[in-house]
Amino acid sequence: GAGVSQSPSNKVTEKGKDVELRCDPISGHTALYWYRQSLGQGLEFLIYFQGNSAPDKSGLPSDRFSAERTGGSVSTLTIQRTQQEDSAVYLCASSPTRQGSPLHFGNGTRLTVT
Amino acid sequence: SQQGEEDPQALSIQEGENATMNCSYKTSINNLQWYRQNSGRGLVHLILIRSNEREKHSGRLRVTLDTSKKSSSLLITASRAVDTASYFCATDRNRDDKIIFGKGTRLHILP
Numbered sequence: 001g002a003g004v005s006q007s008p009s010n011k012v013t014e015k016g017k018d019v020e021l022r023c024d025p026i027s028g029h030t031a032l033y034w035y036r037q038s039l040g041q042g043l044e045f046l047i048y049f050q051g052n053s054a055p056d057k058s059g060l061p062s063d064r065f066s067a068e069r070t071g072g073s074v075s076t077l078t079i080q081r082t083q084q085e086d087s088a089v090y091l092c093a094s095s096p097t098r099q100g101s102p103l104h105f106g107n108g109t110r111l112t113v114t
Numbered sequence: 115s116q117q118g119e120e121d122p123q124a125l126s127i128q129e130g131e132n133a134t135m136n137c138s139y140k141t142s143i144n145n146l147q148w149y150r151q152n153s154g155r156g157l158v159h160l161i162l163i164r165s166n167e168r169e170k171h172s173g174r175l176r177v178t179l180d181t182s183k184k185s186s187s188l189l190i191t192a193s194r195a196v197d198t199a200s201y202f203c204a205t206d207r208n209r210d211d212k213i214i215f216g217k218g219t220r221l222h223i224l225p
Contacts, residue, residue, distance in 0.1 A: 004156075033213065042202065042217035043157075056212055091156065100145055100206070102159035103213060 002026070006092050006106035013082055013113055021077040021109045025094030032075050033103065034067060035091045043091065049075065082113045119216050120203055126222040133190040135219040137203030138183075144206045146179055148188050151200045151218070160188075160201075165208075190221075198223045 005024040013019050025032050030051045035043040045059035049069045060066070064083075069075040079086055089110050093103035120137050127133050137146070145164045149157040163170045163179045163186065170177045176189040190197055202218045 035215070043215035045212065045214055048212055050211070056210065058212075089155070093157075100162070100164070102147060102162055103149075103157070103204075105156035105158070107156045 004092055004094055004104050004106035006090075006109050008109060009107065010110045011112070013111070015084060015113055016081055018078065018080045019082055019111065021079075021090050021092075021111070023075045023077070023092030023094075023106060025073065025075070025092070026096075026104055027073075029094035029096050029104070030072070031095045031097070031101075032069060033093045033095075034075070034077050035093070036088045037091060037108070038088045046077070046090075079111075082111075084113045087111055087113045120201070120219045122219060123217070124220040124222070126224055127193060128224050129193055129195060131193055133193050133197065133221055133223075135188045135201050135221070137186045137188070137216055139186075139203075139205045139216075140184065141205075142208050143181075144208045144211070146177075146186050147204045147206070147213075148175075148177060148186075149202045149204060149215075151202065157202065193221075193223045195223050195225060197221060 007022045032049040034046040037043050047067045048056040064080045067077045089108040091108045093105045095101040095103050143165055145162055147162045148160045150160055151157045161172045161177050163177050174191045179186045200218045200220050202215050204213050204215045206213050
């Protein structure tokens with residue numbers, strides 16, 4: 001079956017522009033995570049959606065970052081007024097249950113802000 | 115903020131040797147998972163160990179968990195070139211079910 005799909009795979013944008021990153025999770029997965037990974041670093045938690053519950057936004061680094069998940073499926077991460085420090089790989093992952101299940105990752109979107 | 119910390123940060127060993135990576139964490143967990151990442155892209159799940167388990171095996175992988183010390187180790191036996199990758203531990207915290215990753219260990223298998 002299809003895995004987690006992220007688009008675009010690469011995005012180059014100018015400083016100050018807005019960008020939207022998309023994640024299509026595995027069908028039926030109720031949990032969806034966004035992480036950010038800077039070059040050679042670990043994964044930084046950004047936001048977590050679980051079913052119809054309010055998302056856990058505690059990892060979003062500033063109010064320029066927002067995310068939504070429509071119909072419990074596709075998720076979009078939006079970064080407004082991009083800065084050079086936003087350059088990173090943005091990874092999306094989904095899992096079928098609340099806990100005790102492994103995450104299935106997409107291949108990420110590499111964002112470069114020039 | 116990071117929940118887990120892996121050590122060492124980087125490890126180079128000869129092919130055929132065993133590789134051991136450690137992970138420490140801060141808060142109570144439901145389970146702990148290990149992931150592998152090649153080429154800085156998507157992560158692949160390797161093994162999950164629950165908080166009431168002490169050891170788990172999968173092929174050449176052996177994971178231990180010591181909840182009293184808040185630590186885990188991943189052992190890869192008889193390493194191969196294909197094991198060259200970054201390895202991350204991830205903890206599912208029982209206070210909020212959020213899965214938090216450590217900074218990873220970069221493993222390099224020398225021919």
